[in-house]
Amino acid sequence: GQQLNQSPQSMFIQEGEDVSMNCTSSSIFNTWLWYKQDPGEGPVLLIALYKAGELTSNGRLTAQFGITRKDSFLNISASIPSDVGIYFCAGRETSGSRLTFGEGTQLTVNP
């Protein structure tokens, strides 16, 4: 099956710093999604990308759908303590109804 590699696995940063994480796939996707999961909660959608090259922002978050359609990036600017959590990328192949998830990036923000 397809592989989705997410990196880094964990990040420890100071409040105010910018954060970048990415996902790469062995398959071409037509949709990339980025989720955040807080402890004890289900994943919540942050940004959805539907077109190669698309760059979309949601507040301090910016995500891009790679031109090759095999990768995506999420950036968080000026991090704050409430950004702490696990961030997941997810991708969907053309006409597919199933999502494949990355392994997650655990983000810790030190005040």
Next chain:
Amino acid sequence: NAGVTQTPKFRVLKTGQSMTLLCAQDMNHEYMYWYRQDPGMGLRLIHYSVGEGTTAKGEVPDGYNVSRLKKQNFLLGLESAAPSQTSVYFCASSYDPRRGNTIYFGEGSWLTVV
């Protein structure tokens, strides 16, 4: 997580026992999914359904069964629980993910098999 409800939220089972997790959504969604989440492995799809009366296998279906008798409910069953099934289980639903509709997740069900 609004609209997708999972029960129970926590459960401890003995090896060999059976149980059913219930997922209910009130958004008239066609698609429903069951995932399991294990440390360092992201979310892995167990089974899914593309409509009432339909089910299909995901990545890790062994040891689980599902049913979608009503559109709003998707049940996940463990017939004979094993310690390897200790995990956090998430249900999700979507109107039509092929059209880019958002997939909504429940809050999770923590299952421990001893």
